[in-house]
Amino acid sequence: MMVAVFATMALAILVGQFGPRWLAALFLTACIGLFAWLFLFEIYSPEWGFRMPWLQTLLGAPGREG
DSSP, X not given: OHHHHHHHHHHHHHHHHHSOHHHHHHHHHHXXXXXXXXXXXXXXXXXXXXXXXXXXXXXXXXXXXO
């Protein structure tokens, strides 16, 4: 899915350089929409969402007992 985000961003840059600006703005808006959808998809994912296994704050904190 990240490929689609980068592809629309690249299209926005290329069209902004060589084509009409309204089309570049459209591709940029699509890029931002795809990015927001991908972010929310990963956050609400049943496998990884909200768990963030790289942040183990409660397991290894010094001085915490319980």
